[in-house]
Amino acid sequence: MRLYEHESKQLLRRHGVPLPKSALARSAEEAERAAAGLGGPVVLKSQVLTGGRMKAGGVRFASSPAEAKSAAAAILTLPINGQQPAGVLVEERRTIAQEYYAAVTWDTRAKQPVIVFSDMGGIDVEEVAVQHPGHVARVHFSALTPFSDFFAKVAVASTGVSGNELGALTRIVAALARAFLQYDLTLAEINPIGRLDDGSIVALDAHLDMEEEARGTHRALLQELGVPEEDTRQARPPTAFEIAGAAVDASDPRGVAGRVVEFDGNLGLIIGAGGGSLTLFDAIRAAGGKPANYCEIGGNPSVGKAAALTRLVLSKPGVEQIAVMMNVVSNTRVDIMARGVIKGVIEAGHDPAAKIAIFRIPGSWEEEGFAILRRYGVDYVDRSVSMHEAARRAVAKLGAQPGRKR
């Protein structure tokens, strides 16, 4: 769940991160008043949950309140990547002598948080890492023990920063890491941190992403930041298909079946388990298939819930067949899933043997499940067939349907 820049900055301010003076404006008049209050030149920044603001014209400069008013009017009516701005942040404009980059995120391979720091900020850090690897430092730390500033200092010093700047930047990076841990963030990024012409060091932009599942834990904080409970913070509003999927999932507490994302393809997916959804989605695409949806199933959804999800996926225009696939799971009942999916297909008015391209759920009660699948003539495979091979077979079967144009 991404926070707006102004919310991210509010949070970082609590952790002692130095920031330029700023005010949020929801209208051009408010921006004019904010600029007058700040005095001097200002920068106005569109509050959207997407990158590329500068290129899109969502960041403008003004040297007077009147200029700020007209800049804000332009920004507030400018959608960026399909998003309408939630406001405009009016901030004092400072002269920058040097820019730095700092972020804390999860390194999923190392299974630890990692600090990424660069003394070449303001630009794409991934490009810096390729072009100037000596200017990007990565330092891992444990999420299980209290954070020590030492890790932040090592990261900053690794890029050659020393003296007063080392101390100031260490404090900012350490604050960023503590915020990351305290608020269950998945990304805490400041790009750029600016060394100003007077030598002071401030965070000029900020981007925080909170773990979606942590919203409940941090309800009070989100309220203080003014984030309404119904604000999903998704990059786009959910489609009717996705809303219907969420309703299926919420209809029964048993298992997960209904978290769906809509795509344009012709192969409906009922997939999941232990990271299986992403792997299987990618496997379908790697095999040349076109998924109609992403989906997550797991645990032990009831027969009714699995059937409702199946009906929903089949109701999507353009879906020709469905593939039912999971990673190896110890708890999901194969027979219950088989019953649910077959029931859903029949209730949608189709023949399971024709509509289900492949069924691969290596779970518990397999033999019972296979007996059901055999009874309805559904193609199934066990765990001896990999997820990628199952995906390949599903795509091949869909392509080989009689009367289908290749």
Place this chain on the structure above:
Amino acid sequence: MAMFIRVDVDPAVQADPALCKRLVELCPVDIFALDGAGRIATVEQNLDECTLCDLCIAAAPGRVTVVKLYAEG
């Protein structure tokens, strides 16, 4: 309409109100219910949710049968 599971209850079970009540309580997916007169009946829309746990069979041996419709010839 149930597609996968049928549960047969011997009419003799109706003469044992305590057993009827127990069947209702023990089934994890609410396949049994009592009508207004305290008679036990199966709930059609829940039959396919049967987990094959056999608790009902253990509670009423020989008097409750769970039939897998997909296993029939």
